[in-house]
Amino acid sequence: MLNNLKQNRKNYHHGDLKTALVEAGLAELEEKGLESLSLRSIAARVGVSHTAPKNHFDGLRGLLTAIATVGFQRHAAEMLRGVEDHPPGEARRDAACNGYLRFALENPELFKLMFSSTLYDSDDPDLKRASSESYGVLRGVADGLDWDKAGAPGGPLRTEWMLWSLVHGYATLLIEGKIRRKDNGHPLFQMDEIMPGFGYRPNS
Amino acid sequence: MLNNLKQNRKNYHHGDLKTALVEAGLAELEEKGLESLSLRSIAARVGVSHTAPKNHFDGLRGLLTAIATVGFQRHAAEMLRGVEDHPPGEARRDAACNGYLRFALENPELFKLMFSSTLYDSDDPDLKRASSESYGVLRGVADGLDWDKAGAPGGPLRTEWMLWSLVHGYATLLIEGKIRRKDNGHPLFQMDEIMPGFGYRPNS
DNA sequence: ACTCCATATTTCCAATGTAAATTTTTTTGT
DNA sequence: ACAAAAAAATTTACATTGGAAATATGGAGT
Structure with missing residues (x-):
């Protein structure tokens, strides 16, 4: 699980997670629809844990x-x-x-x-x-x-x-x-x- | 828990659960808002278990x-x-x-x-x-x-x-x-x- | 009385958002 | 260069939710 997350990026710190999450959210939004959108799926698309967004968004x-x-x-x-x-x-x-x-x-x-x-x-x-x-x-x-x-x-x-x-x-x-x-x-x-x-x- | 449910109505069978659920839903809707509406809260308001609606609605x-x-x-x-x-x-x-x-x-x-x-x-x-x-x-x-x-x-x-x-x-x-x-x-x-x-x- | 069947409950499960504690990395101060 | 502090991410835990499956209940018809 941890390896899965890490393998998609070099650093522990993402670098620009904030904008990456917004972009992933925009993509997920049109793919899955507003009702099915979830914080966890957006985080997974970027390759971070589902609580990582908390550091950048409320x-x-x-x-x-x-x-x-x-x-x-x-x-x-x-x-x-x-x-x-x-x-x-x-x-x-x-x-x-x-x-x-x-x-x-x-x-x-x-x-x-x-x-x-x-x-x-x-x-x-x-x-x-x-x-x-x-x-x-x-x-x-x-x-x-x-x-x-x-x-x-x-x-x-x-x-x-x-x-x-x-x-x-x-x-x-x-x-x-x-x-x-x-x-x-x-x-x-x-x-x-x-x-x-x-x-x-x-x-x- | 079972007693709690039962005490609000006489019979095990509700009688007109279908319309009761719709009315409860209308009330919950304006009280809690569309986003916060839940099947369980509607069922609870009527006093039935959260799976009871399944018999009347998909x-x-x-x-x-x-x-x-x-x-x-x-x-x-x-x-x-x-x-x-x-x-x-x-x-x-x-x-x-x-x-x-x-x-x-x-x-x-x-x-x-x-x-x-x-x-x-x-x-x-x-x-x-x-x-x-x-x-x-x-x-x-x-x-x-x-x-x-x-x-x-x-x-x-x-x-x-x-x-x-x-x-x-x-x-x-x-x-x-x-x-x-x-x-x-x-x-x-x-x-x-x-x-x-x-x-x-x-x-x- | 007895059976059938609609109705409701209990129990279980996966998914979700959030909070708290912890680990890892980067930055800062000297 | 190095220790301390800050930042960023993970792990773990928990309450809610919708749904599925199995079980219990009671009324209707014979």
Whole structure:
């Protein structure tokens, strides 16, 4: 048992166990699913004992917090992909939303974790930073959409919430199998499929 | 131990253990949360051994399926509350959506279970029936909204998906603490807060 | 009364997360 | 260079959980 563990690495000290555990967790997550994820299986994948993570994370909850943090970072990056290629307006909105949905469909288990607040520590500084970064992308493309009329009830957050709710709800319902996209080929997702006619009006 | 179990009921045979377990499960769910729910605690609450449920459900998964089924039934009922009081159109749409959100906010753990497809058997006939019933209410109020223009791309389901995505995303983000409603008093939820200007046009 | 059978219990097992004590390696201070 | 301290990892132990198998219980029908 001890030999088994040691044979996969040279040193008693792993060197960078912290990031190795997060990477192993990300892999296990998509392979086994969020419900079947276990601290012991993640540790075994890295080749350390199941109590080794304790030195780097506050239990399973702490490890899940770190994994979710990486998730939000990748989420933001996926939304940003292609956003700069388009001028502000509907094109950017669609690019960001497509990124949102692409990420969710390609990393469903990670996405579920990120939006299961009870599973991790929502007050963790790193997580809050990554989460805000991700939300910031949506906020950026929501700015200027014509729902955002001055004087509309609900305050300035309304447009962001509306856009977020729409794309997040669609992602969730797709992932959970409540809605099935018709598989009409390669154009992975067109925001207009679900929200056509939601116009854009540049700020005066 | 045996005496402890028996003292809470007269007979060795419970009589209606199946429904008792579902009710206990619903109670435990909101008290302890979805993540902490356990078959043993549910059985203990009813006063039977932890293997007694096996005679009525196919393991924890089966029990969760039955609980989710009741959830969808109540969900549909909550949406229907007040719908008949309004004429078809925006008023009914808002009534149904308010019901959707009211249910989600008042039964957050049950709501999470209902939309965690991996936790239960989505092919169960009773569950499918209840789930369809719930979706049918939304479908009913979506019919005739002016997003549903003839010839619009995406097919006839688009309007339903859009409405569903919007209200479901908002509910999810609220429950998971990603969005915080400002607590402006009693009017629990106003659909217009998030989706003003989404017009209604009666079928010609 | 007697048998059958659904229902419930007891006992056992493997997997999991956590805590405490211990061992091994690295770093630090002189 | 060397001993002490700190860091990192392991071993051991334990409570919980879901499930399987064997056993006990009591009611229904004859």
